Amino acid sequence: MSKIKESIFDFDLFKRLFEYIKPYKLIFVGLVVLVILLAVFGVATPKITQYAIDESITKKEAQYFLFYIVIMLAVLLLQTVFQLLFIYYASWLGQNLVMDVRVKLFNHLLKFKMQYYDNSSVGVLITRAVTDMERIADIFGQGLFMIIRDLLTMSVVFGVMVYTNVRLSLIVFLMLPILLYATRVFQKYMKKAFEEVRTEVSNLNSFVQERLTGMKILQLFTRESVEIENFKAINERHKKGWLKTVWYNSIFFPLADLSASITIGLVAWYGGLRVVLDGTVTQGVLVSFIMFIPMLFRPLRQIADKFNTLQMGMVAAKRVFKVIDTTSQIDDHGTYVAEHFKGDISFENVYFNYVEDEPVLKGISFHVKAGETAAIVGATGAGKSTIINLLNRFYEINEGVIAVDGINIEQVTLASLRTQIAVVLQDVFLFADTIFNNITLNHPEITEEQVYQAAKAIGIHDFIMTLPNGYQYNVKERGVMLSSGQRQLISFLRAYVTNPSILVLDEATSSVDSYSEQLIQNATDKITKGRTSIVIAHRLATVKKADKIIVMDSGTIVEQGTHEELLKKENGYYKNLYEVQFLQEEVA
Missing domain, CATH: 1.20.1560.10 (ABC transporter type 1, transmembrane domain)
Known part of the structure; x- marks a missing residue:
């Protein structure tokens, strides 16, 4: 006792x-x-x-x-x-x-x-x-x-x-x-x-x-x-x-x-x-x-x-x-309400780590002009997905500045920042709800007509209408009633219907059938057109179309340039990656 x-x-x-x-x-x-x-x-x-x-x-x-x-x-x-x-x-x-x-x-x-x-x-x-x-x-x-x-x-x-x-x-x-x-x-x-x-x-x-x-x-x-x-x-x-x-x-x-x-x-x-x-x-x-x-x-x-x-x-x-009582919120002290971004993105000497003393990004700097598509390539663990997380302020950086249109994103209100940036992740999460609600996420200002028109614009309306009850089809928990390719298409439409200023894509099509892959490629081309896009590229077609390729290795940017420019570098990281991975795809 x-x-x-x-x-x-x-x-x-x-x-x-x-x-x-x-x-x-x-x-x-x-x-x-x-x-x-x-x-x-x-x-x-x-x-x-x-x-x-x-x-x-x-x-x-x-x-x-x-x-x-x-x-x-x-x-x-x-x-x-x-x-x-x-x-x-x-x-x-x-x-x-x-x-x-x-x-x-x-x-x-x-x-x-x-x-x-x-x-x-x-x-x-x-x-x-x-x-x-x-x-x-x-x-x-x-x-x-x-x-x-x-x-x-x-x-x-x-x-x-x-x-x-x-x-x-x-x-x-x-x-x-x-x-x-x-x-x-x-x-x-x-x-x-x-x-x-x-x-x-x-x-x-x-x-x-x-x-x-x-x-x-x-x-x-x-x-x-x-x-x-x-x-x-x-x-x-x-x-x-x-x-x-x-x-x-x-x-x-x-x-x-x-x-x-x-x-x-x-x-x-x-x-x-x-x-x-x-x-x-x-x-x-x-x-x-x-x-x-x-x-x-x-x-x-x-x-x-x-x-x-x-x-x-x-x-x-x-x-x-x-x-x-846990204080683990992102500091939302920004005063600038972003109604629309031109889409000029810059990372300046950004350092970040998930675990103390284990750096993930080591002073990276790059600039994506408004309207450009930047493809990020590199080995697993190079820090590609971390860039997406930091741009949306899911995590706080340790050092450096991330800016959009010349404005430090820490000065932008969190809600308006994330409203202007749409993200399509490789691991698509769908709720146990209808396709329509998974697209709009119950946003009161997005109408059925807007969803239909957006689906037609990126070429997936016909696919949705083949499902029982069409847009009212319940995909069950985590979208188990759909294939991985179909879930990916829904996530593209979810991003597109919000009409974002900036688009971030974790483009992954390795586990989808050829029909879904073609729809995804067409959807990618449509939703990236005319807006700033950052794409974690897994396919050669996306890499070659990018205005800029950012090559990462172990948390650092080792090369930047277009597809043609990077291939001209003798023993370059991208050239080796192209010959090992992308060239096999092109030959196939």
């Missing part, structure tokens, strides 16, 4: 959560009133029973008995109504609070640098946004207000018991310190156990999410037997985490029930003697005390149970706020 030094309740964290209640103050105040009423009405039933026994049953006077029965029924009815309202609005408040926190979290996630996602598990983030949020809702729906209600009920019961009979109250209170100490120990261990459970839930979610996403790879390389063993190991740790909570519960709750039973026995023994021997305790008082004891011990038992819920919620809230 001495090893568990953490506070069993984080008041600073709760104070922060409480800030989200402010828009719902009236509901919160109403819940407090309901808590008070429930505590008062809960104590009323034993007292009415006491009076009914002492004033009517013992004295055998029936004239007030019916009155007490009617009063008890009225109290029970009101108690039921208050309980209904309390449970509903406590859960209502929890769900509304969580909705606000979840929106804030998702809005925060939308603004993170790509580097954050490079280093973060998608499964863990999903756990934060979904499972952990539900645990936070339980803080208010099943935890906090329930604990307040139980504490207040115990306080009222305590006062009424002392007022009714001090000696019987002392017998009851002798057992309370034991149960209170056991409750405190229980809460400390449960907090540690729940933190372990939440960690293992995140690990389990991450593992399952990754394996489901990469299922094709697992089956291609027959890794099913290995992965099931890995899953068993993770699942075993998850099970052990939960079993710890079960073990602590199995010790505490029987102990609490035993304490209540012993207390009832002692009160029945001592109170019964007083009823028989000297009359200092009435039958009604004895019965009311037997009714009071569960009302005192059961809330204490429930508080421990609800404290479990509260602690799980607090652990979840701590994890969620850790993400919200």
